[in-house]
Amino acid sequence: MTVKVFVDGGAGTTGIEIVDRLSQRGDVALTLLSDAHRKDSAARADALAAADIAILCLPDDAAREAVALAADWPTRFIDASTAHRTATGWTYGFAEIEPDRRAELAEARTVSNPGCYPTGFLALVRPLVRAGLLAATTPLVTHATSGYSGGGKAMVAEYENGTPPTAFRGYGLSLEHKHVPEMQRHAGLAVPPIFAPAVANTYRGMLVEVPLHLSQLSGGTTVAQVHAALADAYAGSPLVEVVSLADSAALSALTVEDVAGTDRLKLYVFANPRTGHLRLAATLDNLGKGASGAAVQNLNLMAGLPETEGLRL
Ligand SMILES: NC(=O)C1=CN([C@@H]2O[C@H](COP(=O)(O)OP(=O)(O)OC[C@H]3O[C@@H](n4cnc5c(N)ncnc54)[C@H](OP(=O)(O)O)[C@@H]3O)[C@@H](O)[C@H]2O)C=CC1
Ligand SMILES: CC(=O)N[C@@H](CCC(=O)OP(=O)(O)O)C(=O)O
DSSP: OOEEEEEETTTSHHHHHHHHHHTTOTTEEEEOOOTTTTTOHHHHHHHHHHOSEEEEOSOHHHHHHHHHHTTTSOOEEEEOSSTTTTOTTOEEOOTTSSTTHHHHHHHOSEEEOOOHHHHHHHHHHHHHHHTTSSOTTOOOEEEEEEEGGGGHHHHHHHHTSSSOOOSEEEOOTTSOOTTHHHHHHHHTOSSOOEEEEEEESSSSOEEEEEEEEGGGSSTTOOHHHHHHHHHHHTTTOSSEEEOOHHHHHTOSOOOTTTTTTSSOEEEEEEEETTTTEEEEEEEEOTTIIIIIHHHHHHHHHHHTOOTTTTOOO
């Protein structure tokens, strides 16, 4: 079986990485538009109509336009933008986040690819909420650091234009980041988390942290139960690894680059039983499991192909 795939926005930071993962595959027939036509609505409409699955790697407005252009066609979508991540009728494309999500993705017509930061946050928080260890009303805080490719072509140009870049900078200081509704919705939280993002002077990679006091968890919850809830949620997953408590305790540092260059997601539980302090941490590549790798995983699931085909394990 060959799946006809059109990558709309294939010349951008996320799109190029998807094309890299798909271009060598015999089970995918890839359509890309030339530089002269890639923003031409008529050319895009034709390519969308001819595709089994279109992957949108576009700004939000252009992603909405692509969906409208294909309104008369049975084209299935994977949208990497923020446009549809809390939209009715769209399946949230985080295969591991709910037990039945893979089956839903196999049938879905419109799939929203998760945001990079929400991928780390949700991977840590959702299993704890689902297991009843963390009440939905808990006011959470999450700190996260991204490689600068997370800001797309414009931020890459800013970091690589010859002007000495900042080593590390916090942003989102208005506390209205576009990822917060997505984090709240898919974690099943009643209260939006405080989100403190930052960019580091490295091209790719991501570190997302959720610090917690054990006292914020349901009465009597232990560190071992927190770890077990995560380990159970991702048991058998080819991409998500829950590091053992002993291996986490042996670490003296955790870097943004931990799994950069792969499509993996690693989860850590750091704990001090004396103080009851926990630091839950996730590492991923913003362009791997945070974007392009997840899009290819979703494509595989939607098309009935092996889940990790073309991925960087
Ligand atoms: N970078 C990342 O780590 C992640 C990105 N995403 C999301 O993926 C999407 C793409 O991001 P990213 O790849 O970083 O962004 P880039 O800016 O690197 O790429 C966007 C691409 O879309 C093209 N484009 C813009 N408008 C149109 C249009 N009307 N028709 C066709 N093409 C158009 C741009 O062309 P041109 O440059 O010529 O304007 C560019 O090639 C965004 O919605 C982003 O939020 C999601 C998760 C992580
Ligand atoms: C470093 C940086 O600027 N990151 C972007 C998020 C990455 C991105 O654009 O992806 P999404 O589609 O998941 O929003 C931001 O904070 O807006």
